[in-house]
Amino acid sequence: xxxxxxxxxxxxxxxxGGAAWGQEPIEIIVPAGAGSAPDIIARIVGDELSTxxxxxxxxxNRPGAGGIIAVMxxxxxxxxxxxxxxxxxxxxxxPLTYRAARYDLETDMEPVVSVADTPMMFVAxxxxxxxxxxxxxxxxxxxxxxxxxxxxxxxxxxHLTAELLVQTTGAPFNIVPTATTGxxxxxxxxxxxxxxxxxxxxxxxxxxxxRLKGLAVTSAKxxxxxxxxxxxxxxxxxLQATGWFMLFAKKGTPSARVQQINQIVNxxxxxxxxxxxxxxxxxxxxxxxxxxxxxxxxxxxxxxSGIVKNTDIHPE
Numbered sequence: 001x002x003x004x005x006x007x008x009x010x011x012x013x014x015x016x017g018g019a020a021w022g023q024e025p026i027e028i029i030v031p032a033g034a035g036s037a038p039d040i041i042a043r044i045v046g047d048e049l050s051t052x053x054x055x056x057x058x059x060x061n062r063p064g065a066g067g068i069i070a071v072m073x074x075x076x077x078x079x080x081x082x083x084x085x086x087x088x089x090x091x092x093x094x095p096l097t098y099r100a101a102r103y104d105l106e107t108d109m110e111p112v113v114s115v116a117d118t119p120m121m122f123v124a125x126x127x128x129x130x131x132x133x134x135x136x137x138x139x140x141x142x143x144x145x146x147x148x149x150x151x152x153x154x155x156x157x158x159h160l161t162a163e164l165l166v167q168t169t170g171a172p173f174n175i176v177p178t179a180t181t182g183x184x185x186x187x188x189x190x191x192x193x194x195x196x197x198x199x200x201x202x203x204x205x206x207x208x209x210x211r212l213k214g215l216a217v218t219s220a221k222x223x224x225x226x227x228x229x230x231x232x233x234x235x236x237x238x239l240q241a242t243g244w245f246m247l248f249a250k251k252g253t254p255s256a257r258v259q260q261i262n263q264i265v266n267x268x269x270x271x272x273x274x275x276x277x278x279x280x281x282x283x284x285x286x287x288x289x290x291x292x293x294x295x296x297x298x299x300x301x302x303x304x305s306g307i308v309k310n311t312d313i314h315p316e
Contacts, residue, residue: 022081066089067086088117089243115286116278119242120217122136124195148173161197189206218239269285
């Protein structure tokens with residue numbers, strides 16, 4: 001009986017500890033530059049893994065080509081302890097809009113955990129723009145093409161969120177992708193365009209200062225710090241969209257190790273200190289099991305692929 005109990009204890013210890021780690025540091029590859037939201041989130045995750053596993057963690061920034069450079073580096077890395085922290089557009093949109101993006105992270109790597117997300121926000125010129133999203137819809141229908149709605153670059157999550165608004169309501173907004181986030185916002189602040197849509201981080205300070213009018217937030221529920229702003233889905237059913245960040249491991253990573261990393265990240269996401277760090281980038285913790293991450297990824301791929309198809313965006 002004692003021998004059997006010992007074997008059970010060893011088996012449980014192996015599951016919790018995961019498969020043996022290699023000699024190299026854990027590497028987290030990020031498809032964005034230093035100081036960006038993906039980079040900040042990767043470093044938060046890296047700090048937690050390093051502390052709890054007592055192993056060095058290196059964040060490797062590999063921006064460019066819509067995330068293709070980072071994804072291919074992660075897929076081909078010789079270090080088995082390589083992770084990829086990728087944002088929504090890299091995972092779901094780039095494979096549809098870049099011919100060179102020959103990957104599907106749902107099958108080419110192991111989804112570990114959905115780390116965090118941030119909603120989009122529709123805003124308007126504070127003086128001359130629409131006062132509500134319903135007003136904006138009415139104005140667009142009354143004068144097709146006259147209501148300019150700026151976004152970031154074509155194929156970005158903000159751009160596709162604008163397209164989702166049009167495809168869901170049929171309201172003929174004049175969607176105008178701009179080269180940078182700042183340019184799109186400035187066109188609205190300066191009155192050249194009526195509206196813009198972007199993640200809440202660059203917009204909220206301008207809304208709170210009164211330079212922009214917050215029309216609607218595309219989250220599923222009211223989030224801390226965003227109380228008082230209408231939910232887009234309450235005005236246009238189905239209008240939900242977020243930018244999000246998911247952690248992947250290399251294909252074939254032992255399931256015990258995937259579970260170990262998943263548990264560490266989930267524990268971290270319940271920490272007030274980590275929640276506060278995420279809040280500084282206007283991101284909100286997600287978490288869940290690897291199965292939850294796979295289900296979420298499948299759902300998001302279906303959403304964005306449908307929008308891309310209906311927008312008639314062709315791979316470049």
